[in-house]
Amino acid sequence: KAGVTQTPRYLIKTRGQQVTLSCSPISGHRSVSWYQQTPGQGLQFLFEYFSETQRNKGNFPGRFSGRQFSNSRSEMNVSTLELGDSALYLCASSLGARGYTEAFFGQGTRLTVV
């Protein structure tokens, strides 16, 4: 069974540009969550999608947005990039059924803003 796939693995962007990151969950998983990991702030929750609906959202500015498609694949977009957006962005997928279901993480996308 294929794991969670995040593309691209590495990205270098310039301040002011926008970027789109992709996450393909494990087959059958309907929930996708995104996290930002930085040395200073650690792991912070961005948003969570289930069956194409945003189920929860973290405390990030509106420049950060996401969506989920009918095949459960998810994308997150960051507009007007700032230097502080440089981070490892992790995606996690789970079945999303009622009650706890284990979250499986991808290897992340390393975004560098210059």
Place this chain on the structure above:
Amino acid sequence: AQTVTQSQPEMSVQEAETVTLSCTYDTSESNYYLFWYKQPPSRQMILVIRQEAYKQQNATENRFSVNFQKAAKSFSLKISDSQLGDTAMYFCAFMSPQGGSEKLVFGKGTKLTVNP
């Protein structure tokens, strides 16, 4: 809001020895889950062990076990017979499935180095 605190930024242990990583959390919820995740240099977060708050028995997974003290809101991870492959960042995480959300709240992490 829930918070998770890991007070040990770095730890080291000799191969084959035992090490304990500390974690405390704060919540007013009664139904929740606690996790330890491992993140090796490959960056992929791997679930090590989980504990349901309603279970009094401490979870164990092979060489990994937890000491869950619900009243003290403490959740430590013990690694027995440490191996070189255990070298990684370890994150304690909390999840309360309110409204169906599976949002994880992470601690800052503990960098564990296993020395030969």
